[in-house]
Amino acid sequence: MYNKELIRNISIIAHIDHGKTTLVDRILEITSAIEQRKMHEQYLDTMDIERERGITIKATPVKVMYTADDGKTYEINIIDTPGHVDFSYEVSRSLAACEGAILLVDASQGVEAQTFANTYLALENDLEIIPVINKIDLPNANIQETISELEDLIGFTEEDCIKASGKTGEGVKEILKAIVDKIPAPSGDSGAPLKALIFDAEYDKYRGVIVHARIFEGTVRPGDKIMMFSSGETFEVTEVGIFTPELIPADSLSAGEVGYIIAGIKEVSSARIGDTITSADNPISEPLPGFREVKPMVYAGMFPGLPEYYGELRKALEKLKLNDPALVFEPENSPALGFGFRVGFLGLLHMDVVRERLEREFEIAVILTAPNVVYRVKMKNGEIVEITNPAKFPNDGEFEEVEEPYVELSIITPSEYMGNIIGFVTSEKRGEFKEVENAGKNRVVLKFIAPLSEIMFDFFDKLKAISRGFASMDYEIIGYRPSDLVKVTILVNKEVVDALSFIVHKDKEYAVAKKVVEKLKDLIPQHQFQIPIQAKSRGRIIARTDIKALRKDVLAKCYGGDITRKMKLLEKQREGKKRLREIGRVTIPQTAFLALLKIGEEDK
Known part of the structure; x- marks a missing residue:
């Protein structure tokens, strides 16, 4: 029976691997939401990749019924949230659908950067927050230090915090009681x-x-x-229902409730995350706030392992797009890798997940080129062009300025590594140091402004190496800023190989170009003629190396005689090599091509 006062809508916000899905498992068990025979670990993680990696990619909602101490049965809708920064827009939409949130912190790891960011997202939405210290059963759990971090960073006291273990079930009943007592019933x-x-x-x-x-x-x-508010498309509802987490049909969904709607919608693009649904006959005048289009921030070339699988790859990407509206792709042709697609992703984890899903669900082996961010170029005629492929970057003199995306970067680290991290971000990654905040005993929050392209490649690995694994990071896109960027073109045997172009900051163009041509020299096999490999930037050659020709010993048959005879034979060979270089084609093996792309990006 519908009673709005007995409904509670919550999200769980946590960093990756802080035990969010395990905690939901215990709540499902305690409230008997799932039959015991159907219960398994990480119940809400429906993809194999999610279970194996221990990450949530798609937020799965579930409704549980909880009988409180007052004898009343409450309906609790739990909207799970992904923990990775790539999926922060999904987190913001999940929080917008709730009145409260459980802030889950791993007692052995403390407050991490993404937890910190998502907590402020919840506070912006005016949510009631219940802090929970999880994994207290671990031998290395440091409960008191975690409490002092929560106190310093967010302002919670020890009395506010619930100590729990998603694994053993300790403290889970207290969490359910706090949800009922502290989180308000929905309005509407x-x-x-x-x-x-x-x-x-x-x-x-x-x-x-x-x-x-x-x-x-x-x-x-x-x-x-x-009616969908953003597009004005109308549909007729065929079924509504709730998540248990299986779909259970219901007669209706009313104000305050969470559920699903089926209305014969053919395209996922018609039901965009964050959009408002209203009645076609009696529409509202203002949509719910916060809707924005999800825009890919990272682009990479994707090619089938064998050219004949191009059609299958297209079908697979189209099917994936049905469940992943953030995925965008368009056909692309590369001289080295043949026909493929330029694919847009939310970030590197999103890219990795898509690649793995293609290989597992569709059994298609794909080759991904090194990713790059989206650049904005202001042309001489005032037109703004978005560049997703370095090969399409305009030549020098055709544009006024280039802009690249910048992020606000937060790093939480033990204070002893602070100096090294500031040096690394400001000197190696073109970052600008903003401020430092205290984050509990011996921990600080460092804030920087940095280009997205610099923190995409090997940044996380180097940060972990500098901090011995203790630092964590989170970032938020803050917009585009002008930057001194140049396109470096690679010429092999004096022919431009478009697919090997890359965009790099002016300060690094020479160093990266030199590494690229040296790497190519090692990877391209020798031919019958000498092959010059050059890197060109701003109309001049900035780096060069040569692959020596394979030589036949033409003097083997000269067992004496005049020196002029030997010189004649060598001259004849030289002429042949020259003619061969003019008509010969250099074959760049796929391995060389991919290794080059990797170095071109990683060393930026």
Whole structure:
């Protein structure tokens, strides 16, 4: 029976591997939401990749019924959130669908950068936050230090914090009690015009798009006509229901409830995350705040392992896009790798997940070129062009300025590594140091402004090496800024190989170009003629090396005689090599091509 006062909507925010999914497992067990025979570890992680890596990629909602000490049965809707920075927009939409959040901190690791960022996201949404210190059963759990970090960074006292273990179940009942007592019931009028937030969507091949929605005002029932606010598209509802986490049909969804809506929607792009659903017959005038298009920040070339699988790769990407609206792709042709696609991703983890899903779910081996960020170029005629492929970067003199995306970078680290980290970010990664804040005993939060391209490649690995694994990072895109960037073109045998172009900062062009040509020299096999490898930037050659020709010993048959005879034979050979170089083609092996792309990006 619908009673808004007995509904609680919450999210769980945590860093990767702080035990969020395990805690939900215990809540499902205690509330008997799942039959014991169906229960398994990491129940809400539906993808194999999620279970293996211990990360949440797709947020899965679930409704549980909890009988409190007052004898009343409460409906608790838990909207899980991904922990990785690549999926921060999904986190923001999940938080917008709730009145409260559980802040989960691993007692053995303390407050991490992404936990810190997501907590402030929750505070911006005016959510009631319940701090939970998890994994207290671990022998290396440092509970007191974690409490003092929460106190310094966010302002919670020891009395506010619940000590729990998602593994053993200790403290989980206290968490459920706190949800009922501290988190407010949802507001909203079930008789008002429909206003619902889309916080996720998935594609079902039989029923079309299944929209995950939180109802803020009004009621939705099968047979109702609904409208997507951003596009104005209208659909007829065929089914509504709740998540247990299996889909269970219901008669209606009213203000305050979380559930799914099926309305014969054919494309996931019609149900965009963050959009508002309203009634087609009685629409609202203002949408819910915060909707924005999810834009890819990283682009890479994707090619099938064998050229004949190009069509299959296209079909696989189209199917993946149905469940992943952030994925964008367009056809691309590379002289070295043949036909493929230029694919846009949210970040490097997103790219890695897509590649792995293609290999597992569709059994397609793919070759990914080194990724690059999106650059903005202001042309001489005032036109702004977005560059996703370095080969399409305009030549010198054709544009006025180039802009690249910048991020606000937060690093939480033990204070002893502070100097080394500041030096690393400012000198090697073109970062600008902003400020430092205290983060509990012997820990600090360092804030920088840095180019996205610099923190994408090998940044995390080097940060972990400098801090012996103790530092954690989070970043937020803050917009584009002008930058001194140049395109470096590689010429092999005096022919431009477009697919090997890369964009680099002016200060690093010579060093990177030199490494690239040296690497190519090692990787391209010798031919019958000498091969010059050159790097060209701003109209001049800035680095060069040569691959020596394979030589036949033409003097082997000269067992004496005049020196002029030997010179004649060598001259004849030289002429032949010269003619061969003019007509010969250099074959660049795939391994050389990929290794070059890697170095071109990593050393930037």
